[in-house]
Amino acid sequence: MTNAPSLDIEHQLQACRSKEETFKTLVVLSKTLPRLSDDEKIEDNKVKGCESAVWLIIEDINDVRHIRADSDAKLMRGVLVALLSLVADKSFADIQQMDLKRELAELNLSSYLTSSRTNGVLAILAQIQRP
Amino acid sequence: MAFDPSLLRPLFPILSQPAYEHPLTYLDNAATTQKPLAVLDAIQNYYRTGNANVHRGAHFLSDRATNQFEHARHTLAHFLQAPEQSHIIWTKGATEAINMVAYGLEHVLAKGDEILITSLEHHANLVPWQQLAFRTGARLRVLPLTSSGEWEAEFAHYFSDRTRIFAATQISNAIGTTTPMQTMLDLAKQQGAFTLVDGAQAVAHYPVNVSELDCDFYVFSGHKMYGPTGIGVLYGKQHALEVLIPYQTGGEMVRHVSHQATEFNVLPYRLEAGTPNIEGVIGLAAACDFLSAQDRSALLAWEQSLAHHVYTRLHKEGGIELHSPENSTTLVSLSVPNVHLLDLNAYLDSQGVAVRAGSHCAHPLMAQLGVSGTLRASFACYNTLKEADRFCDVLIDAIDLLNDE
Numbered sequence: 001m002t003n004a005p006s007l008d009i010e011h012q013l014q015a016c017r018s019k020e021e022t023f024k025t026l027v028v029l030s031k032t033l034p035r036l037s038d039d040e041k042i043e044d045n046k047v048k049g050c051e052s053a054v055w056l057i058i059e060d061i062n063d064v065r066h067i068r069a070d071s072d073a074k075l076m077r078g079v080l081v082a083l084l085s086l087v088a089d090k091s092f093a094d095i096q097q098m099d100l101k102r103e104l105a106e107l108n109l110s111s112y113l114t115s116s117r118t119n120g121v122l123a124i125l126a127q128i129q130r131p
Numbered sequence: 132m133a134f135d136p137s138l139l140r141p142l143f144p145i146l147s148q149p150a151y152e153h154p155l156t157y158l159d160n161a162a163t164t165q166k167p168l169a170v171l172d173a174i175q176n177y178y179r180t181g182n183a184n185v186h187r188g189a190h191f192l193s194d195r196a197t198n199q200f201e202h203a204r205h206t207l208a209h210f211l212q213a214p215e216q217s218h219i220i221w222t223k224g225a226t227e228a229i230n231m232v233a234y235g236l237e238h239v240l241a242k243g244d245e246i247l248i249t250s251l252e253h254h255a256n257l258v259p260w261q262q263l264a265f266r267t268g269a270r271l272r273v274l275p276l277t278s279s280g281e282w283e284a285e286f287a288h289y290f291s292d293r294t295r296i297f298a299a300t301q302i303s304n305a306i307g308t309t310t311p312m313q314t315m316l317d318l319a320k321q322q323g324a325f326t327l328v329d330g331a332q333a334v335a336h337y338p339v340n341v342s343e344l345d346c347d348f349y350v351f352s353g354h355k356m357y358g359p360t361g362i363g364v365l366y367g368k369q370h371a372l373e374v375l376i377p378y379q380t381g382g383e384m385v386r387h388v389s390h391q392a393t394e395f396n397v398l399p400y401r402l403e404a405g406t407p408n409i410e411g412v413i414g415l416a417a418a419c420d421f422l423s424a425q426d427r428s429a430l431l432a433w434e435q436s437l438a439h440h441v442y443t444r445l446h447k448e449g450g451i452e453l454h455s456p457e458n459s460t461t462l463v464s465l466s467v468p469n470v471h472l473l474d475l476n477a478y479l480d481s482q483g484v485a486v487r488a489g490s491h492c493a494h495p496l497m498a499q500l501g502v503s504g505t506l507r508a509s510f511a512c513y514n515t516l517k518e519a520d521r522f523c524d525v526l527i528d529a530i531d532l533l534n535d536e
Contacts, residue, residue, distance in 0.1 A: 019151045019481035027532060051489065052473050073471035074533055 006085040013082060013107040022108045026078025033077045033084075036070040047127055050120030052076045056127055065092045067128060079104075079112055079121060087128060100125045134429040139513045142167040142421075146513060153483030156518045161304055161462050161509035162487055163354045164335060166418070170358060173417035174410050184406055186383065200409055203416035204399070210419040211349065212340040213366055220372070220402045221412055224363035225331040226255040228350035229298070231365055231402065232327055233259035235375030236296060239325075242268030244295040247319070249274045249310060250283075250499055251303040254492040256329045260298060269295070274315070278500065279456040280308045290318040297324045301333040305491035305505065307438070307459030316346055325371060331355055335511065336434055336461055338427050347371035353411060357511075358418030362411030365402070372398050379404040430512045435460045437510045437519045444523045450530065454505050462509035464491075466502050470533045475506055478529035484522055 009029060016022040036045075036055055045055040052073035059066045067087060069080045086103050087095050101113055104121070112121045140146060143165045148155055157165060177199065183192035185200045201216075208216040222228040240246075246260045250273050264271040270293075275283035290297070297319035302309050312328065319326050327348040330339060335356040341349045348367045354360040367375070377384060377395065381404040387394040395401045422430075438455075441463045445451045454464040466472065476488035490497045490504045497504055508522050 020478075023478055023481045024532070052471060073473045075471075075474045075477050 006088055009082055009085045010107060013109065016108050019111070023075065026075050026082075028078075029081040030074045030077035033070065033081050034068065036068060040068075041070060047120055047123050049123035050076070052120075054080070054120060054124060056124065058128065060092055063091045064089060065095055065128075069124070079109060080124075082107055082109060083121075083124065083128075092131065096129050098129075100129070134426070134433040136433060136513050136515050139167075140515075142169070143513050144168065150483035150485070151481065154521075156482075156484040156521050158508040158510065158514065158518065158522055159485045159487050160335070160511035160514070161332060161355070161507060163360065164357050164511050165513070166359065166414075167357055167421050169421050170414045170417045174359065174414045177410050177413045182409075185409055186400075196409060200407070200412055203412045206416040206419050207364055210339070210423065211364075211366055212342050214342060215369070217398045218366055218369065218372065220365040220367065220399045221407050222350075222363045222365050223361055223408070224352035224354070225329060225350045226352075226363075228348075228363055228365035229256055229327065229329065230259050231378050232298075232325075232348050232350075232367075232375065233263045234378035235402075236325060237263060237267060238376055239374065240267040240269045240295055243293060244269040245272050245291060245293040246270070246296045246298070247272045247274055247289055247294050247324070248297075249276050249299045249315075251276055251306070251308055251310060251496055252298075252300055252493070253304050253329070253331070254494070255331075256298055256300055256327075257495070260296070273495075274299075276308070276310060278306055278308055278454060279458075280310050282311075287318065290322050290324075292322055294319060294322045294324040296327070298327040298329065300329040300331070302336075302461060303493075303496070304332045305454075305493040305496055305507070306464040306500075307332075307455045307462040307509075309458075309460065312344070316344065320345070325374075332461065335422075336431055341366050353415040353418060356418055357421055359411045359414035362408050362415045364415075369398070372402065375402060377402055377404065381405050383407075425512070431460065434510045434512060434514075437514055437516065438463055440516065441508060441519050441523055444520075445526070448523075448527060450534075451526075452502075454500055454502070462507055464505040464507045466505050467530055467534070470530060472504050472506050474533050475526065475529050478532060479506075479522070479525055482521075482525045482528075484525050486522070 012025050016025055040057060041055045045057055047054040047056055052071050054071045057068045067084055071077050104113060145165050146157060181195045181199055183196040185197045187193055204216045204219045207219045246264055246269055248257060248260055261271050272289055274289045277283050299310055299315055301312055316326050326346040328346045330349055330351040334351045348371060350365050351363060353362040384396050384401050384404040385393050386396045438459050438461060442457055446453060452466045472488040479486055487507045
């Protein structure tokens with residue numbers, strides 16, 4: 001259903017030839033993320049381990065995992081747009097089978113996947129792939 | 132003759148490499164400085180020609196290593212203007228040195244005694260004292276200083292006859308403030324307190340004279356002053372070091388051991404359990420030699436001019452909150468309303484500009500400033516005016532890119 005925009009996001013990121021281009025693309029993508037309300041940006045929804053605040057709301061409805069996310073950092077919102085496009089319309093079982101680390105790396109986002117405390121993408125992936 | 136940093140650049144080969152196809156602009160010197168060839172060579176020569184354990188075997192290599200190791204102590208004593216080389220204790224860094232003192236002085240504290248620090252401290256000069264206070268029932272008090280280093284309130288009453296320990300930084304790592312150290316030390320000494328100066332951010336910039344400062348303890352890390360990581364110094368006055376209970380025991384620090392009792396060795400060995408970081412010691416001495424061979428006042432004036440140049444440019448630019456004092460000698464710390472620090476940092480990084488974004492291990496200070504963190508550009512002697520301008524240019528571009536809402 002929503003394959004077309006997902007592919008578009010992936011193409012945009014794959015086309016980036018430098019860190020600077022990836023940065024600018026993430027800034028553009030960040031604007032497409034539907035924001036969470038203040039009521040949803042609560043401690044319970046916060047991902048531990050991110051230096052920028054990241055909130056995740058995961059619901060499994062009719063065998064599809066619906067994930068909404070937000071961050072106070074723009075670049076992180078761009079990364080979330082890419083990540084959510086990778087797992088859009090998939091069931092938990094499907095998502096669990098995915099190698100999300102590799103797929104994000106293929107989108108030139110590997111520098112966001114280090115274990116450095118400055119970003120918690122790995123913590124987000126862990127949460128998305130947990131029952 | 133004006134100072135020319137380009138003469139120093141060839142001594143720091145790491146700086147000549149590109150970062151993502153941009154020139155590397157290294158402005159994270161308050162976190163760690165780069166190392167001159169002299170330091171790299173000293174470490175390599177040690178392993179190539181002199182590696183042996185110190186103070187043990189009597190053989191060709193162990194004599195060579197021991198001589199070099201103890202000569203390094205002499206170099207450090209001279210570097211700090213300490214009266215005796217036995218007053219130089221090797222540590223892993225400033226953090227370990229402060230912990231050694233915090234554990235070593237535990238026995239002098241009674242319930243209700245006071246430990247006084249300032250509001251500008253790095254966690255390394257805060258948490259060990261706070262934990263010491265928890266263990267002993269002492270009270271941790273915080274002297275409020277403004278970001279420009281002035282007294283925020285009536286300060287004299289913070290120093291009382293219950294003040295047993297006073298510990299403060301010379302220069303704030305987070306915002307670059309120089310603290311009124313001599314005044315604070317005088318007040319602390321009037322109360323008979325033990326005094327500790329955290330020189331981690333000062334040693335790379337200012338010549339240090341511990342005899343003139345007249346503090347009981349002075350601590351710093353080697354890696355922030357062009358030396359290797361994993362080595363630092365605890366300087367102490369004779370009587371102050373003697374009061375310390377060794378917080379680590381084992382080999383090297385003993386004179387005689389039986390199953391019933393142990394007689395500890397004399398200073399400095401009493402406080403240096405185990406095989407020391409020999410390569411670190413030798414590298415640190417080489418870093419001291421490197422600094423001592425420079426015109427220190429010219430270096431300081433140069434670093435100051437870079438910080439001031441950046442401060443002035445960004446102040447004129449507007450829309451940027453500067454948290455450093457205008458006269459900061461070593462760094463510029465800032466935030467931009469409505470723009471996330473990590474976003475700014477990521478753009479600067481994409482352009483090869485290395486700075487630090489975050490709370491700089493100073494959560495209480497960030498709370499006092501009303502920010503979650505700052506972006507910090509910190510300078511060293513090898514930084515150029517071009518690099519200072521590049522930081523400003525890229526930062527302004529980043530703000531334009533990110534501040535569109």
